[in-house]
Amino acid sequence: MTTRAVVKGVGHYLPERVVPxxxxxxxxxxxxxxxRTRSGIERRHFAAEDETTSDLASFAAMAALKDAGLSxxxxxxxxxxxxxxxxxxxxxxxxxxxxxGMTRGFGFDVQAVCAGFVYALTNANALILSGQxxxxxxxxxxxxxxxxxxxxRATCVLFGDGAGALILEAQEGTGVNADRGVLSxxxxxxxxxxxxxxxxxxxxxxxxxxxxxxxxxxxxxxxVEKLTSTAHTALTKVGLTDEAVDWIVPHQANIRIIQGTAxxxxxxxxxxxxxxxxxGNTSAASIPLALSTGVAEGKIKQGxxxxxxxxxxxxxxxxxxxxW
Ligand code: UT7
Numbered sequence: 001m002t003t004r005a006v007v008k009g010v011g012h013y014l015p016e017r018v019v020p021x022x023x024x025x026x027x028x029x030x031x032x033x034x035x036r037t038r039s040g041i042e043r044r045h046f047a048a049e050d051e052t053t054s055d056l057a058s059f060a061a062m063a064a065l066k067d068a069g070l071s072x073x074x075x076x077x078x079x080x081x082x083x084x085x086x087x088x089x090x091x092x093x094x095x096x097x098x099x100x101g102m103t104r105g106f107g108f109d110v111q112a113v114c115a116g117f118v119y120a121l122t123n124a125n126a127l128i129l130s131g132q133x134x135x136x137x138x139x140x141x142x143x144x145x146x147x148x149x150x151x152x153r154a155t156c157v158l159f160g161d162g163a164g165a166l167i168l169e170a171q172e173g174t175g176v177n178a179d180r181g182v183l184s185x186x187x188x189x190x191x192x193x194x195x196x197x198x199x200x201x202x203x204x205x206x207x208x209x210x211x212x213x214x215x216x217x218x219x220x221x222x223x224v225e226k227l228t229s230t231a232h233t234a235l236t237k238v239g240l241t242d243e244a245v246d247w248i249v250p251h252q253a254n255i256r257i258i259q260g261t262a263x264x265x266x267x268x269x270x271x272x273x274x275x276x277x278x279x280g281n282t283s284a285a286s287i288p289l290a291l292s293t294g295v296a297e298g299k300i301k302q303g304x305x306x307x308x309x310x311x312x313x314x315x316x317x318x319x320x321x322x323x324w
Contacts, residue, residue: 004173004181005128007324008135009070011063012164012292013056014279015047021157028153035157040255044160044280046145052086054095056163057141060288061100064137064165072100075167076133078107079124081116081140081284083313084147085109088203092141105133112189113197114251114312116140116284121166121308121320122185128170139165140284147199149211158253159212160280164288177238180303183321184237186230193222193315219315223253224260226317231265231309234319242266244305249294251310252276252286261309273299283312300324 020043021032035041047056057080065071080093093107112119117140124136141163148156173179196219201210227250235241242265250258252275262272273294275286282289287308294300304324311317 001172002175002179003129003170004179005125005136005168006171006181007322008167008169009064009068010164010166010288010292010295011060011067012162012289013059013063014045014162014289015051015056017046017048018043019046024153024157027150028157030153030157039158040276041158041280042277045162047143047161053082053084053141053143054086054092054099056143056161057082057092057096057139057165058099060141060163060165061096061137061139064167065100068167070135070167072102073104075102075135075137076105077124077127078102078105078137078139079120080107080109081112081120082109082142083111083113083116083283084143096139112312112316113314114253114281114283114286115310115314115316115318117287118185118308118310118318118320119187119316120284121182122187122318124168125182125185128168134170136168137165138168138288139163140286140288142283142285144212144281144283147209147212154216155212155214158281160282162279162282162285162289164285164292166288166291177240178323180323183323184234185318185320186234186237187318188226188230189314189316191314196222196315197313220254220257222315223257223311224264226311226315227257227261227309228264230317230319231261231307234321235307238321240305240321245307246271246304247294247300247306248272249287249290249306249308251312252279252290253281286310
C-alpha cells in the first residue's frame with residue numbers, strides 16, 4: 001500500500017467586477033483586437049478596493065469545502081500560493097484560517113509567482129506523504145491588479161484577480177499510476193532569469209510593494225520549451241507518456257503559449273482546459289481556477305489523468321501529474 005494525496009474537493013472565486021479589453025482603449029494606445037490576438041484574453045476580473053487576496057482565497061476555500069462535504073476543522077493544513085499577500089506578514093494562509101473558522105492545524109504561504117500553485121501542490125503532497133497532515137487545503141490566490149503599472153500597456157492588459165482551491169486527502173493507493181491522487185511532480189527554478197519578470201519594489205529594497213515589469217517576448221520564448229520539458233519529465237517519472245493524458249491544465253498566461261506547449265506534447269486542444277479568455281493571467285490562481293472551471297463544465301471527471309504546468313517569475317517552473 002502507498003499513501004496518495006487524493007483530490008476531495010475543488011472550488012473557486014472571482015471578484016464581481018469584469019473588465020473587458022475595450023475598457024483599456026480609453027486610457028492606453030491599445031485595442032481589443034491586439035489583446036485578443038496576441039494573448040487570447042478577452043476580459044478579466046478585478047477585486048473591489050476593499051477586497052484582499054485573503055478574502056478571495058477564503059471564498060474559494062469555502063467553495064472547495066462545500067464541494068468536499070467537509071468543514072474547516074476537518075482540515076489539518078492550509079498552503080496558499082500567492083505573490084500578492086494582504087500584508088508582508090502574517091501569511092495569507094493564517095488569515096484564511098481565521099476567515100473560514102479553522103481553529104486547529106497550521107498554515108503557510110508559498111511564493112513561486114505564476115508557478116506558485118504547482119509548488120504549493122507539491123508541498124501539500126509532501127505534507128501528506130510524510131504524515132504531517134491528512135487533509136490539506138491548497139489555494140492559489142492573487143490580486144495582481146494591485147501591482148500593475150496602469151501606464152504600461154505591455155503588462156497591465158494581461159493580468160487579473162481571482163482564487164482557486166483544492167482539498168487533498170490522504171488515501172491508500174496501490175502504488176501504481178492507475179491510483180487516484182498526485183502521482184508525480186517536477187520543480188525547477190533558475191535565478192539568472194530574474195530580470196525577465198519581477199516587481200520593482202519590496203520590503204528590503206524600496207520599502208513599497210512596487211510594480212510588475214516583464215520582458216514578455218523573451219519570456220514567451222522560454223515558456224513553451226520549459227513547460228514542454230517539465231511536463232514530459234513529470235510524466236516520465238511515473239512511466240506515463242503524452243498519450244495517457246486526458247487533460248492538460250496549464251497556467252493561463254497566453255493562448256499562444258498554451259497552444260504551442262500542447263502541440264509539442266502532442267495533445268490536441270480539445271483536451272486542454274482554457275480559461276485565459278475569461279480570467280486573463282491570474283498568476284498562482286490560474287491553475288486552480290482552471291481546474292475548478294473544468295470540473296464545473298463537466299470536462300474533468302474522476303479517474304482522468306491531468307498534467308498541470310506553469311512558469312513565471314524567477315524564473316520558476318514545474319508540472320504536477322494528478323489522477324483526478
Ligand atoms: O505568467 C507568467 C508568464 N508570462 C508569460 O509567459 C507571458 C509571456 N509573453 C507573452 O505572453 C507575450 O510576449 C505578450 C502577450 C506579453 C506580448 O506579445 P508579443 O507577441 O510577444 O508582442 P511584443 O512584446 O513582441 O510586442 C509587439 C508589439 C510592440 O510594438 P513594436 O515594438 O513592434 O512597435 C509592442 O510595443 O506590440 C506592442 N504592444 C502593444 N500594442 C498594443 C505591446 N503591448 C501592446 C498593447 N497594445 N497592449
